[in-house]
Amino acid sequence: MITCQRQRRPVHCPAGHFLAVGATALLGLGAAGATPAAARARRLPTPEREVVAGPMVMALTFDDGPSPQYTPQVLDVLRAYGVRATFFVCGDNVGLYPDVVRRIVAEGHAVGNHSWSHPHLGELSAADVRGQIQRTQDAVAKVGGRTPVLFRAPYGDFADAALTVCADLGLRPISWSVDPSDWANPGAGTIADRVLAGAATGSIVLNHDGTEGGDDNPAPGSGGDRSQTVAALRSYLPELIDAGYSFTTPDAHPPR
Numbered sequence: 366m367i368t369c370q371r372q373r374r375p376v377h378c379p380a381g382h383f384l385a386v387g388a389t390a391l392l393g394l395g396a397a398g399a400t401p402a403a404a405r406a407r408r409l410p411t412p413e414r415e416v417v418a419g420p421m422v423m424a425l426t427f428d429d430g431p432s433p434q435y436t437p438q439v440l441d442v443l444r445a446y447g448v449r450a451t452f453f454v455c456g457d458n459v460g461l462y463p464d465v466v467r468r469i470v471a472e473g474h475a476v477g478n479h480s481w482s483h484p485h486l487g488e489l490s491a492a493d494v495r496g497q498i499q500r501t502q503d504a505v506a507k508v509g510g511r512t513p514v515l516f517r518a519p520y521g522d523f524a525d526a527a528l529t530v531c532a533d534l535g536l537r538p539i540s541w542s543v544d545p546s547d548w549a550n551p552g553a554g555t556i557a558d559r560v561l562a563g564a565a566t567g568s569i570v571l572n573h574d575g576t577e578g579g580d581d582n583p584a585p586g587s588g589g590d591r592s593q594t595v596a597a598l599r600s601y602l603p604e605l606i607d608a609g610y611s612f613t614t615p616d617a618h619p620p621r
């Protein structure tokens with residue numbers, strides 16, 4: 366006996382929509398699952414733009430480090446105010462400055478994965494994307510003693526290949542909601558004003574404490590100078606605290 370796929374009953378279908386009896390149930394699964402690739406795509410995590418941790422709680426993040434010059438200055442400010450932050454590090458910098466990574470971890474901050482060498486992940490092969498992320502996981506685990514659970518794509522380029530790796534490795538993709546463009550060095554006052562203007566419950570603030578790709582490959586337009594970022598932090602952090610904000614790291618709270 367045969368079953369017409371459209372009529373769903375044993376019949377000789379003149380249009381040729383034939384399935385063997387017994388395959389009808391499988392057809393249901395197939396219709397829901399389409400191709401394995403499509404099914405996989407539906408499970409990809411969505412980049413998180415805010416932290417869900419209660420009223421007046423937000424998150425500070427610092428990308429492209431660690432830097433032997435600027436990361437310790439950022440850590441000094443955070444320590445002075447008892448604030449924990451997230452550092453999205455590049456794997457090549459982790460290898461260059463392991464002591465800085467160890468201090469980040471020792472002082473209770475979260476270390477996230479920001480790829481190995483800060484490429485546009487959407488321009489790489491799936492294998493190269495996986496290599497960028499996995500190598501950095503391994504480097505942080507080796508140096509810092511813990512494997513990252515947070516990932517931020519360079520340039521916010523959360524390509525499907527990167528999100529697939531996130532799903533495979535249990536990494537949460539973390540975007541941001543407040544971008545003061547500190548990397549462009551617009552002035553510490555401007556950076557602080559932008560952060561204060563954007564701050565709200567759940568905000569994730571994007572900052573940069575390091576230089577992507579190592580000191581030999583500074584971020585475009587930055588020259589690798591993060592002094593404005595540090596000066597801005599010294600300015601806006603006490604203002605936010607006075608306004609009633611507290612700070613957390615995304616890994617401490619489940620996504621929305």
Ligand SMILES: [Zn+2]
Pocket residue numbers: 428429479483518519520577
């Ligand atoms: Zn970056």
